[in-house]
Amino acid sequence: MEDRLNRVFSALADPIRRDMVARLAADDATVNELAEPYDVSLQAVSKHLKVLEDAGLVSRSRQAQRRPVHLEAKVFDLMTAWIERYRRQAEERYRRLDALLAAMDDSTDGTRSPDQERGAS
């Protein structure tokens, strides 16, 4: 799992690949459609796609002639969920810091607790 996540993060390390993923989040697209906005060869785009595929971020339909590229939302969601959880925990800490800063007067002491009622649960 960790190894897979490493692949995910490195797959997203490239700006073109990040952009592709963002576009695929809206809708499936063919290789040609994906390649259109970029000033790179179709081969280069295929290479980028291979990296995204190996990381499990995208899959390509085997049946349809167009072989549209599809974003595997599950992997992506997991990562996003982790980052969001981490962010929320940081936000929770910083809201406590907000309260502390508000309770600190500008005197030299500044050690008055904003939540002296807090139980040690």
Place this chain on the structure above:
Amino acid sequence: MSTTTHETTIEAVADVPAIRIVREFDASPEKVFRAHVEPELVKQWLGPRGLTMTIDRWDAQTGGTYRYVHRDDDGEYRFYGSFHEVRPHERIVQTFTFEGFPDGVALETMTFTDLGDGRTRIVGSSTFETFEGRDSALASGMEIGVNEGFEQLDELLARS
């Protein structure tokens, strides 16, 4: 509405194993800095809610060290590191190790920017040695109720 709410923004940087956090506060850089260096203040906000934070050492000056413990019903989580540079009201650079992963170390920088009008922006970045280290730090956040206590805090903020 006298109170503004500043949501934390976070970024897992794509091409290096780093996490960047940005947050603004309605307080001067001096105050926000003090809340980061004075142990009596630090322990009031740094630990996750529902855990007891005990500071063994907190010598927030250039060349100083720190060590603290979070305890809950399931056990203890110890963290330690060194203060590489503490530049009053401007910048803190420190190392960070979770004793559960003794081989892992992150380099953390925190900058304090004066926005004027008694407001401050902090930008914190944690850079890990490997993507794996960064990802496990992201993934191993302890489960806590994120909404726990928000109402109380909002009340506190509204009163000030």
